[in-house]
């Protein structure tokens with residue numbers, strides 16, 4: 231509520247209240263004192279008069295000089311203008327002298343008011359009552375003083391009122407500038423830059439506020455302008471950038487399509503190299519046998535053809551698999567895991583026919599899994615091929631590549647362990663990078679990169695490596 235009243239009104243109301251209270255209290259005390267003072271002096275004057283005339287009247291009465299008394303009293307009445315009523319009685323209540331200017335209409339009140347005096351006249355020697363005087367003083371002077379007082383009070387209030395009005399006018403004037411400033415600010419819109427404040431010449435607080443606001447508004451205006459310019463510039467830049475991005479995006483889409491194609495072709499080529507050379511090897515074996523004039527055993531011929539046919543099926547499957555890998559949406563198949571490992575091993579067997587490498591699966595029990603069979607076979611074959619490669623140029627007895635499966639809580643771990651050359655510590659972190667290979671012309675460096683991608687993407691799993699001079703183990707962990 232108090233916050234709804236303007237400061238201006240609050241100041242005015244407080245000053246009026248304060249002034250009125252101070253003036254009223256002061257006036258009240260002052261007039262009270264004056265009246266009391268006046269009454270006191272009046273009373274002492276009256277007492278003095280009575281005390282002066284009583285002995286003379288007493289003397290005249292006791293001497294029987296009534297005429298002298300009358301003369302004396304007339305003189306006294308003449309000298310005391312404020313005497314309105316005078317009465318002299320003897321001891322028998324007989325009126326000896328009476329004077330009435332105007333008899334008080336409400337004498338009772340006047341008596342109580344202290345203006346009515348009734349005094350016994352006593353013989354100072356015999357102490358005997360000689361008579362009585364009743365007199366009444368007019369309260370005209372008192373009334374005059376009272377009126378004067380009221381007049382003074384009124385004029386003081388009037389002056390105070392005039393001063394207050396003057397003060398209110400001044401206050402209003404002081405606030406007028408602030409109100410003007412306020413209405414300017416209410417209508418101010420930085421977008422329109424519609425505030426044109428003149429510099430205030432005032433040096434007081436209002437002037438300071440005015441000029442501070444003026445400079446603030448100027449700053450806001452210039453900032454708003456800057457912002458506007460910046461916004462326009464930004465909009466332009468955003469438009470340009472968007473255009474650029476759209477262009478780049480279409481280029482990128484085209485490029486990524488090409489890259490996908492390229493990667494697919496590289497991966498297919500990688501997967502095909504080994505089987506193709508196996509087929510070539512098998513055909514040339516048959517040819518050599520024929521050239522040597524030896525009879526080709528029917529069984530051997532059928533076996534070779536069966537192997538070639540299997541390899542060709544694998545080649546064809548590889549294309550399908552990679553197509554699916556780049557557009558993955560196919561079903562998993564339930565299979566016994568060692569059977570799956572055997573599929574991969576079968577593809578590698580022709581490679582090691584003339585090498586003394588013990589490539590085998592160590593099985594303890596049947597474990598069934600739901601997997602994308604061909605993808606997993608590709609990955610395992612890649613790792614088996616790397617293991618076979620690790621014996622190149624290595625003279626070691628009891629070369630082996632062993633595959634086995636470990637069951638963990640939520641995962642199935644396929645371990646492919648060899649006792650080949652091992653991997654240098656500094657190469658371990660680079661194994662899964664694309665194109666990392668230590669085989670020069672004979673390696674693309676895509677095998678492990680591709681395998682890791684397949685395991686992560688299709689099997690939500692991972693591939694770990696443990697390697698030393700004694701050999702290497704790859705551990706493929708897939709979700710069960």
Ligand SMILES: Nc1ncnc2c1ncn2[C@@H]1O[C@H](COP(=O)(O)OP(=O)(O)OP(=O)(O)O)[C@@H](O)[C@H]1O
Pocket residue numbers: 500612616617620648650651652653661666667668669672673674675676677678679702
């Ligand atoms: N079992 C392993 N023993 C020793 N080194 C290995 C083994 N497996 C992988 N490596 C190392 O990791 C590198 C990367 O293997 P990756 O299969 O990705 O490519 P690559 O075998 O060189 O080429 P590609 O697979 O195209 O023939 C290999 O060049 C080799 O140095």
Ligand SMILES: [Mg+2]
Pocket residue numbers: 612615616673677678
């Ligand atoms: Mg490889």
